[in-house]
Amino acid sequence: MERENLKPADLDAASRCRDDTALTIEVRLPEPMDLVASLECGQVFRWGRCAFPGRPDLKVAYKGVAGGTGLIIAQPDARTGAAISDSLWVQYDPSVTSTEEVRGIILRYFSYDDHVSSIEAKLKSTGHVMVDAVSFCRGLRIITQDRWEALASYILSTNNSIPNISRIIRNLSERFGEPCGLGERSFPTPERIAGESLSRLRECKCGFRDQNLSDAAIKVSSGDVDLEAIGSMTPEEARRELMRIRGVGPKVADCVLLFGYHMLEVFPVDVWVARAVSRYYLGGRQVSPKEAREEGLRRFGRLAGYAQEYLFYYLRSQGLS
DNA sequence: AAACAGGTGCTAA
DNA sequence: TTAGCACCTGTT
Numbered sequence: 001m002e003r004e005n006l007k008p009a010d011l012d013a014a015s016r017c018r019d020d021t022a023l024t025i026e027v028r029l030p031e032p033m034d035l036v037a038s039l040e041c042g043q044v045f046r047w048g049r050c051a052f053p054g055r056p057d058l059k060v061a062y063k064g065v066a067g068g069t070g071l072i073i074a075q076p077d078a079r080t081g082a083a084i085s086d087s088l089w090v091q092y093d094p095s096v097t098s099t100e101e102v103r104g105i106i107l108r109y110f111s112y113d114d115h116v117s118s119i120e121a122k123l124k125s126t127g128h129v130m131v132d133a134v135s136f137c138r139g140l141r142i143i144t145q146d147r148w149e150a151l152a153s154y155i156l157s158t159n160n161s162i163p164n165i166s167r168i169i170r171n172l173s174e175r176f177g178e179p180c181g182l183g184e185r186s187f188p189t190p191e192r193i194a195g196e197s198l199s200r201l202r203e204c205k206c207g208f209r210d211q212n213l214s215d216a217a218i219k220v221s222s223g224d225v226d227l228e229a230i231g232s233m234t235p236e237e238a239r240r241e242l243m244r245i246r247g248v249g250p251k252v253a254d255c256v257l258l259f260g261y262h263m264l265e266v267f268p269v270d271v272w273v274a275r276a277v278s279r280y281y282l283g284g285r286q287v288s289p290k291e292a293r294e295e296g297l298r299r300f301g302r303l304a305g306y307a308q309e310y311l312f313y314y315l316r317s318q319g320l321s
Numbered sequence: 322a323a324a325c326a327g328g329t330g331c332t333a334a
Numbered sequence: 335t336t337a338g339c340a341c342c343t344g345t346t
Binding site: 158160164212250252256315 | 327
């Protein structure tokens, strides 16, 4: 069992407040972030809007799981629409994790090794499209998710809608995950999913993707696909390795590499990104996903991943087609 | 009610 | 190599 860390004398009362057993802390950020854009730009499926218990002043709050821990995260002063801030308010269960661990989880999850301000500046210098897209997406950060969860999530994303994907992930976690604080449950391990029948997976509403998810879980838990080793491969090798899994094609593989491995030089192409490339860079000429990808890699190089996310969020938010 | 949603696997040219 | 089709499920 966890050690007691609820002794009031130890708490820095000015920056924490009690809500039942949960604690709330403020996490200062090395550079500003747009929480709404970062959580709602389609890169992650675990977060739902909620009220922040005991803090009605925090209007924009999300509940979900990061770093294997249930959290509620809020951005102060966030108005509706894009807004950035220098800190976050985070609520967590101290019997699950510590204040310092939570700070570490937040900084890692939101990729604070990236200097996004300079990434924004570099991309702006590539032309007027990025000037517009970046100013629209200011403070959007590419998240660093758990690798296995990213792989499973993007397998589930094929030919599917975001609300559905979120629902499946919630169902899988509720059924097969472990409690991880604030009433949340962690995403189930590959071992656990590998041990479930297809019909049990199908009950979580993953549809025809049940077989793909199962295949991934079996290959990963058996070591046939080594998620750790993939981290030290080149993007091309890593991509080829991931695509050995049923249901993992070019798009899913690139998403896993970008959001699970933080390989920023990949350029995942879905229908929206293909439309954006066609519209903004190729004079509206229709392009195959392969062609769009090559164009993105050529134009944006090491920062293709961020460029892709800006194009996606920018175009989608405009409701263009 | 029929079409569609942030792809992929399979088959046929 | 590439075009065309089916595919669970939930919404509009």
